Amino acid sequence: MAKARIRNRVRELREARGLTQAELAARSGCTRQTIIMLEKEKYVPSLSLAFAVAAVLGDRVEEVFQPEGSSG
Amino acid sequence: MAKARIRNRVRELREARGLTQAELAARSGCTRQTIIMLEKEKYVPSLSLAFAVAAVLGDRVEEVFQPEGSSG
DNA sequence: GGCGTGTGTAAGAAAAATTTGACATCACCG
DNA sequence: CGGTGATGTCAAATTTTTCTTACACACGCC
Numbered sequence: 001m002a003k004a005r006i007r008n009r010v011r012e013l014r015e016a017r018g019l020t021q022a023e024l025a026a027r028s029g030c031t032r033q034t035i036i037m038l039e040k041e042k043y044v045p046s047l048s049l050a051f052a053v054a055a056v057l058g059d060r061v062e063e064v065f066q067p068e069g070s071s072g
Numbered sequence: 073m074a075k076a077r078i079r080n081r082v083r084e085l086r087e088a089r090g091l092t093q094a095e096l097a098a099r100s101g102c103t104r105q106t107i108i109m110l111e112k113e114k115y116v117p118s119l120s121l122a123f124a125v126a127a128v129l130g131d132r133v134e135e136v137f138q139p140e141g142s143s144g
Numbered sequence: 145g146g147c148g149t150g151t152g153t154a155a156g157a158a159a160a161a162t163t164t165g166a167c168a169t170c171a172c173c174g
Numbered sequence: 175c176g177g178t179g180a181t182g183t184c185a186a187a188t189t190t191t192t193c194t195t196a197c198a199c200a201c202g203c204c
Binding site: 004006044045046047048050051052055060061062065067 | 120124137139
């Protein structure tokens with residue numbers, strides 16, 4: 001598959017907003033575990049979660065998540 | 073979960089580009105089934121797939137997929 | 145009528161995402 | 175020292191996504 005590795009700035013953005021993992025998880029409707037895994041790039045989230053997280057972080061999906069080799 | 077239903081314009085955009093489902097599938101690195109399911113909104117794709125499809129369609133993820141209740 | 149193409153549906157299995165629960169570490173506070 | 179909040183890890187279980195395979199229908203062509 002074209003499962004390009006996807007980088008994300010969740011942690012960076014989360015801390016910039018002064019949110020804890022638990023806070024972000026609660027607001028984006030997932031568990032803390034999921035946020036941890038996301039920050040550690042253990043896997044690629046679903047588009048749903050990506051939208052939810054991006055919304056909480058106040059950025060667009062394209063800003064928070066970027067396929068490997070995307071212009072910033 | 074905050075699994076907001078996500079609408080997509082895959083079909084619309086795909087046809088606008090003169091691509092068949094099989095073509096889009098091959099180019100985005102998934103199977104025809106996946107494209108069919110996507111167009112019929114049977115489920116929300118992974119962010120990987122969303123990026124791949126959007127790239128093939130020549131649009132941004134936010135243009136192709138939109139969480140319910142997004143400005144369009 | 146038969147053939148090739150594009151689309152749609154279904155079932156079962158595999159792979160990946162997400163949840164739940166338990167526990168360890170570190171920093172801060174009293 | 176003891177308690178609390180934030181982060182990280184592990185493992186098992188559940189849900190969702192994706193693949194594979196097989197079949198059906200409509201359309202244009204010869």
